[in-house]
Amino acid sequence: MSDSPPASDGRHGVPWPQFAKDLSDPAKAHDKPEALDDLRVLDVSSGNFAALFTSSILAEFGAEVIRVEPPTGDVARLYSPEGVTHRGTGLAYLVEARNKRHVTLNLHTEQGRLLLVRLARHVDVLIESELPGQMDAWGIGYRQLSVLNPGLIYLAVSTHGQFGPRAAQVMPDYDITDQALSGVPYVTGEPEGEGPAESSAPTKQGNWIGWYVGGGFGALSVLAALHWRVVSGRGQFLDLTPSEAEMRFSDAGVIWYHAAQRIQERVGGLHIQVFPYTLIKTKDSYSFVAGFSDINFTGLTNIMGRPDLKERFATTKDRILKARELHQELERWSADLTAEDILHRFQDYMVHKRGPGTVATARLNRPEEVLAEPHWWERGVLQKVDDPDYGELLLQAPPWKMSRTPPRIKWACRPVGADNEHIYLKLLGLGKGDLQALRTAGVI
Amino acid sequence: MAEREAQEYFQWTAALFDRARVFDKPEALRGIRVLELTTLVLGPTTADFLGELGAEVIKVELPPGGDTMRYVTPEATYWKNASLGFYPENHSKCHVGIDLHAEDGKALFRQLASRSDILVENFRAGTLDTWGIGYRQMQQGNPRLIYVADSGFGQWGPFSQGRASYDAVAQTVSGTIAITGFTGRPPILCGIFIGDWFGGLMAATAALVALHHRDRTGEGQLIDFAQSEGLIRTLDWTWVRLGLTGRDRGPAGNRDEALVPAEIFPCRDGYVAVAAARDAEFTGLCQAMGEPALASDPRFATLPARQKPEHMNPLLDTIRAWAGTLARAEIEAAGARHGFAATRVATARDKHDDAHLRARGSVWQYEDPLYGEMVEQGPAVKLSETPARIKWAAKPVGWHNHDVLMRLLGLSPSHIKDLEERKVVGQWADRNGARPPADWSGGPRI
Numbered sequence: 001m002s003d004s005p006p007a008s009d010g011r012h013g014v015p016w017p018q019f020a021k022d023l024s025d026p027a028k029a030h031d032k033p034e035a036l037d038d039l040r041v042l043d044v045s046s047g048n049f050a051a052l053f054t055s056s057i058l059a060e061f062g063a064e065v066i067r068v069e070p071p072t073g074d075v076a077r078l079y080s081p082e083g084v085t086h087r088g089t090g091l092a093y094l095v096e097a098r099n100k101r102h103v104t105l106n107l108h109t110e111q112g113r114l115l116l117v118r119l120a121r122h123v124d125v126l127i128e129s130e131l132p133g134q135m136d137a138w139g140i141g142y143r144q145l146s147v148l149n150p151g152l153i154y155l156a157v158s159t160h161g162q163f164g165p166r167a168a169q170v171m172p173d174y175d176i177t178d179q180a181l182s183g184v185p186y187v188t189g190e191p192e193g194e195g196p197a198e199s200s201a202p203t204k205q206g207n208w209i210g211w212y213v214g215g216g217f218g219a220l221s222v223l224a225a226l227h228w229r230v231v232s233g234r235g236q237f238l239d240l241t242p243s244e245a246e247m248r249f250s251d252a253g254v255i256w257y258h259a260a261q262r263i264q265e266r267v268g269g270l271h272i273q274v275f276p277y278t279l280i281k282t283k284d285s286y287s288f289v290a291g292f293s294d295i296n297f298t299g300l301t302n303i304m305g306r307p308d309l310k311e312r313f314a315t316t317k318d319r320i321l322k323a324r325e326l327h328q329e330l331e332r333w334s335a336d337l338t339a340e341d342i343l344h345r346f347q348d349y350m351v352h353k354r355g356p357g358t359v360a361t362a363r364l365n366r367p368e369e370v371l372a373e374p375h376w377w378e379r380g381v382l383q384k385v386d387d388p389d390y391g392e393l394l395l396q397a398p399p400w401k402m403s404r405t406p407p408r409i410k411w412a413c414r415p416v417g418a419d420n421e422h423i424y425l426k427l428l429g430l431g432k433g434d435l436q437a438l439r440t441a442g443v444i
Numbered sequence: 445m446a447e448r449e450a451q452e453y454f455q456w457t458a459a460l461f462d463r464a465r466v467f468d469k470p471e472a473l474r475g476i477r478v479l480e481l482t483t484l485v486l487g488p489t490t491a492d493f494l495g496e497l498g499a500e501v502i503k504v505e506l507p508p509g510g511d512t513m514r515y516v517t518p519e520a521t522y523w524k525n526a527s528l529g530f531y532p533e534n535h536s537k538c539h540v541g542i543d544l545h546a547e548d549g550k551a552l553f554r555q556l557a558s559r560s561d562i563l564v565e566n567f568r569a570g571t572l573d574t575w576g577i578g579y580r581q582m583q584q585g586n587p588r589l590i591y592v593a594d595s596g597f598g599q600w601g602p603f604s605q606g607r608a609s610y611d612a613v614a615q616t617v618s619g620t621i622a623i624t625g626f627t628g629r630p631p632i633l634c635g636i637f638i639g640d641w642f643g644g645l646m647a648a649t650a651a652l653v654a655l656h657h658r659d660r661t662g663e664g665q666l667i668d669f670a671q672s673e674g675l676i677r678t679l680d681w682t683w684v685r686l687g688l689t690g691r692d693r694g695p696a697g698n699r700d701e702a703l704v705p706a707e708i709f710p711c712r713d714g715y716v717a718v719a720a721a722r723d724a725e726f727t728g729l730c731q732a733m734g735e736p737a738l739a740s741d742p743r744f745a746t747l748p749a750r751q752k753p754e755h756m757n758p759l760l761d762t763i764r765a766w767a768g769t770l771a772r773a774e775i776e777a778a779g780a781r782h783g784f785a786a787t788r789v790a791t792a793r794d795k796h797d798d799a800h801l802r803a804r805g806s807v808w809q810y811e812d813p814l815y816g817e818m819v820e821q822g823p824a825v826k827l828s829e830t831p832a833r834i835k836w837a838a839k840p841v842g843w844h845n846h847d848v849l850m851r852l853l854g855l856s857p858s859h860i861k862d863l864e865e866r867k868v869v870g871q872w873a874d875r876n877g878a879r880p881p882a883d884w885s886g887g888p889r890i
Binding site: 015213 | 446449450453454456457458460461470472473474476493497512515516517518519520521523528529531532569570573574578579580593596597598599600601602603604605606607608609610612613615616617618619620621622623624625626629630631632633634635636637638641642645646647648649650652653654655656657659660663665666667668669670673674676677678679680681682683684685686687688689692693694695696697698700701702703706707708710715716717718719720721722725747748751752753779780781783784785786787788789790791792793794795796799800801803804806807817818819820821822823824825826827828829830
């Protein structure tokens with residue numbers, strides 16, 4: 001199979017978007033091989049969507065992921081707005097169970113831990129989210145398992161990590177506390193005095209961004225460790241904290257304090273590094289607009305028909321320091337326009353190259369409005385998955401388009417313990433009778 | 445867990461992950477070369493995350509101005525003539541200035557790509573294809589090449605053509621902004637470039653997936669990554685609820701709607717986040733508040749009961765009233781003692797001064813040959829055998845021209861001089877953001 005047609009077949013005359021689509025359309029994913037189908041992953045995490053996102057990524061790329069839950073199911077299955085469940089499972093878990101096998105195992109029993117040791121011999125990656133030291137105290141931590149399986153890549157997820165002055169502090173890992181520690185809420189939201197006290201406060205992202213960033217770094221580090229294992233044959237211990245993962249993203253935060261002893265504060269919808277780069281009120285909604293470098297600001301003022309603003313806000317520094325004033329000018333302009341009008345004017349300027357500068361805009365979309373954009377459906381970003389156990393579910397698909405080994409969703413979720421017979425037979429040779437005995441003993 | 449056992453475990457981890465021993469260990473991506481032709485944050489972070497793990501990153505910029513991010517810095521202030529916004533996504537890279545509008549510049553870039561494992565670019569879709577240095581051309585010379593095309597809206601599809609994008613465009617179109625903040629207040633941007641950073645993380649992850657495929661088969665491939673699509677992926681239960689119930693999601697302030705209790709509360713000297721979703725943790729929180737009876741109150745005893753809005757609201761009011769009387773450190777200590785999650789909302793100073801983060805290298809202190817003492821956010825994940833690391837800080841435009849062109853392409857000093865005279869190869873403009881510190885007096889370019 002070849003990515004690249006020979007030069008003689010004329011396809012080099014194909015426009016780039018068509019060429020790229022032919023190569024990477026996720027609609028054709030199921031006809032192509034999977035990059036990680038040589039990998040087996042044991043995810044024994046508990047109530048932790050950072051860990052679950054890591055194993056989702058690995059599963060999307062073809063790894064055989066085995067989710068190990070306690071016999072009553074992972075508490076993660078309860079996390080849901082207003083406690084809503086669908087066929088017995090909370091909404092959040094339905095999103096991050098994709099392509100995973102589901103078995104039960106009670107790690108609070110001696111027999112359960114012995115079974116985990118046996119399973120760990122057969123896997124490449126193990127993911128856990130117990131308090132640091134708990135797995136080790138149970139005799140199933142990296143120290144013990146790596147003796148039996150030196151190639152094992154062991155990912156431990158926690159808030160403060162496996163070492164350092166706070167490592168031994170009891171701290172269950174949650175998205176909201178990860179976000180708080182990262183420092184991102186401190187710089188997000190309206191400054192004090194801008195509105196009611198309740199909302200003039202450090203503001204979290206609405207979604208579980210701390211957990212998702214943590215999970216992404218989990219996958220990145222597992223894959224780096226996997227490459228190292230190909231090179232060296234050795235596994236390793238990966239210590240991941242979603243709080244530090246999101247903190248890594250905090251722009252110039254720490255270096256600004258180091259350089260100038262300045263603490264970044266909140267500016268609401270404005271921005272301290274680039275302006276205009278902001279949300280403005282329109283006739284029908286809000287729009288984001290950007291044009292912050294000198295040339296791009298020229299483009300923006302051309303579109304607004306306000307060349308005088310170029311004089312009044314001549315430098316990058318002027319625009320940042322007088323952002324409030326400039327923001328008012330923008331909203332004066334946008335008050336009689338719809339978001340669609342603005343997008344049309346920007347596109348006209350860009351596509352017809354009516355002047356210098358690159359300008360960007362977007363209408364503020366509620367999730368329901370996101371669903372109404374054909375672009376995402378054409379690119380397979382959102383997908384209706386027909387799941388054998390849970391019916392039709394609308395899910396966010398893996399975000400990458402890849403020419404040779406595209407990711408994919410095969411199924412959405414499985415009931416608690418649904419794969420016990422398959423997995424325990426395949427990996428440990430346990431038959432129905434064995435499983436019945438384990439069930440009676442409360443082990444599975 | 446027995447006290448003595450626990451102590452022994454943390455002694456073992458302290459030795460295993462010792463920050464002082466990082467440079468005595470190998471790097472996971474040693475020998476992997478990344479060629480980066482990117483600007484701002486999305487593309488540079490893609491390469492930076494690979495660089496932290498040991499890949500050699502060659503960052504090509506158009507001289508003399510270079511990457512736009514060199515001019516994006518808090519309140520437009522420069523430090524030692526450099527942008528503070530440029531450092532966090534440009535570590536340990538080799539900076540090369542090549543004019544890609546010149547035919548000879550393109551030829552140099554093609555040669556570098558033929559010697560690279562991963563190429564990262566973030567031009568608008570199809571730009572490099574038009575220039576003759578895109579995926580179609582590069583993979584012919586190097587079929588093992590992993591080509592990462594980062595963008596706002598992808599390489600194809602209705603929004604991919606002629607539509608510019610930034611981090612905040614991704615935040616806006618993905619639904620992220622619509623579900624963040626407070627009802628009835630104007631929408632807010634995330635205080636960091638979250639769509640860019642998360643996008644860089646996702647793109648780097650896919651590059652390593654492709655590397656594993658290449659390890660197995662020898663084949664490279666094209667990766668089309670759009671940052672808006674990255675953020676759509678992070679919206680947890682938003683889409684599945686819309687699909688099942690038709691119910692849209694709006695902002696919910698500072699509470700977590702799916703876990704109860706979990707909210708950011710004001711306290712005496714700042715803000716704290718508190719969370720206790722599991723029943724045992726919730727019992728601990730009730731004890732800490734001096735309200736042990738709440739733990740067995742049928743309205744609050746189980747997570748499904750606490751999740752009901754009519755129960756959640758009074759419960760969060762109770763916790764808010766308790767937190768308001770205490771200091772951040774007192775609430776953190778209560779959490780540690782009673783087994784629930786509690787932590788301050790950290791400021792930049794909190795992070796900078798934190799001994800725990802310093803010991804872990806999550807705040808990374810080092811001495812750069814050009815900029816002296818540096819303190820930055822460090823690599824996120826700790827790998828016991830192949831720890832990630834920062835070696836040096838971002839450098840002026842074209843700083844490593846001679847090193848890269850001699851070492852990788854075997855060009856002689858006179859050849860390079862000729863390229864410089866013809867402005868095919870170049871270095872920094874004499875302006876802040878591009879140039880070295882004022883006290884730099886020539887000398888070796890490390």
